[in-house]
Amino acid sequence: MTTIVRNLQHVRDRIATACIAAGRDPASVRLLAVSKTFGVDAVLEAASGGQRAFGENYIAEGIGKIEALRAWQTTQPAAANSRLEWHCIGPVQSNKTRLVAEHFDWVQSVDRLKIAQRLNDQRPPHLAPLQVCLQVNVDGGANKSGLPPADVMALTRAVAQLPRLALRGLMTIPEPAIDFIATYTLHAKAKAIFDHINSSGVLPVPMDTLSLGMSADLEAAVHAGSTMVRVGTAIFGGRSGAAIARKTQRA
């Protein structure tokens, strides 16, 4: 077994343990493998371990991998359910919306109507609607993207009108908090917004995705109600100084 496949199994075990501790069904939380900065080989390794959903932050880098992996997919038997699903989880500028609409399956980082409108207009007709999450800035981090919680309802209503987008849920990237309780509290804020929207009746179809939690805080996110954790480091290793860190660990 490769390191990536072992790491994947470990992350799945962490998710299952957290679900059981929280009284939730382990199948209620999806794992998004965040492959940013890692190459096609790393994605293929994770795919060989059964992983299908991948997240990318940088659009050109992500599209490079999406195109390279299409070739791999065509070599797989249809029954193997080998189709990979690609999520854009990084900031999207106006001049990149067409590329995103043409290549990705999901965009989790929508925080402005203008971007949503462009993604809707540019989604090619032969593809399924683009699956989207609204990114919410739950902790008020000044330099971060994401909508203020007070603006989520209005954008929800507007995005629900766009026929080439399927509004699936909310995503947050809070700053690391000091302990489990503080982290849980931030994630619970996102869950409260999510529940409020779903119970308000503004959406014809309720949202089903609450994208909360990363390598360091997935347990707190699962306790708060996350349905999708986005995990990079715990699967692929550190994104800088990785080789040095590995050597130090082994020494």
Ligand SMILES: *Cc1c(COP(=O)(O)O)cnc(C)c1O
């Ligand atoms: C990089 C990134 C992740 C993964 O973070 P890790 O700490 O490496 O698990 C998750 N979500 C977003 C939006 C990211 O940019």
